[in-house]
């Protein structure tokens with residue numbers, strides 16, 4: 001019965017080796033299968049050509065490979081690609097390939113929907129349906145790596161966990177996926193090229209610091225004033241800025257790793273000098289970088305991109321205070337692939 005078959009990629013290499021021994025076969029057969037599953041990203045047992053037909057049939061009888069399927073691929077005028085990714089239980093998430101002249105970045109999802117409720121975000125309207133498994137995260141990266149090689153003639157260079165979901169609410173699976181992505185038995189990417197972007201879950205930021213992770217941290221801050229942040233990111237009432245700041249101080253003390261803040265400036269919400277002064281105060285304790293992200297309205301509601309003069313005020317004030325700042329143009333707007341727009345529209 002199909003229902004009784006196990007997801008083979010939930011097994012560690014050791015467990016696979018043990019399985020083969022329990023079947024009266026050699027342990028190294030487990031290594032071969034592990035290599036097919038991860039390094040070669042096999043979609044079926046059928047394609048594992050260095051195994052005998054009997055071994056492939058035996059695997060087929062016991063396991064499934066719950067590989068993702070790219071259901072629909074949309075290409076933007078600016079080269080951005082958005083994948084609608086179908087999971088084995090028919091749920092759909094999205095991931096995005098963002099090309100620049102020198103690099104390809106994959107923006108991947110970590111949950112179906114999201115546990116949190118940021119008011120400006122299209123994904124928040126989907127609510128969280130479930131966490132993604134490590135292999136479902138890994139597969140999104142492999143799919144984008146393949147597309148990068150096919151359309152841009154180069155491998156994927158960077159990964160950001162900034163698609164659907166709050167990665168720190170699915171911490172264990174995100175970590176397992178990153179282990180595979182960075183392992184020589186997986187994609188062998190450097191952790192320095194991976195950024196986990198969180199809306200700021202203090203307890204989990206401290207846990208990351210304790211776990212000695214080597215990828216980069218970005219925080220979607222959007223306001224350094226509690227009253228305003230709670231209005232736009234209601235969970236801030238629970239995880240206040242003071243808690244977040246304390247967790248980030250802990251992170252910096254342990255990792256000495258610069259913190260990036262993602263920040264959107266909205267008209268009438270956080271576009272005054274008082275707002276930028278609060279931001280300067282908030283990030284003073286550690287080397288910081290602020291990415292000012294262009295906003296993509298998800299409807300005609302209260303969230304609209306601020307004026308260019310407000311953006312200039314942010315840039316000037318941050319630079320005057322020695323804080324690195326970049327203004328990031330949004331990509332893939334025409335296909336709803338830009339930040340905050342991922343919501344399975346198709």
Ligand code: SF4
Pocket residue numbers: 114115116117118121122123124163164165166199
């Ligand atoms: S912005 Fe991120 S954390 Fe907030 S609701 Fe959207 S996906 Fe979730």
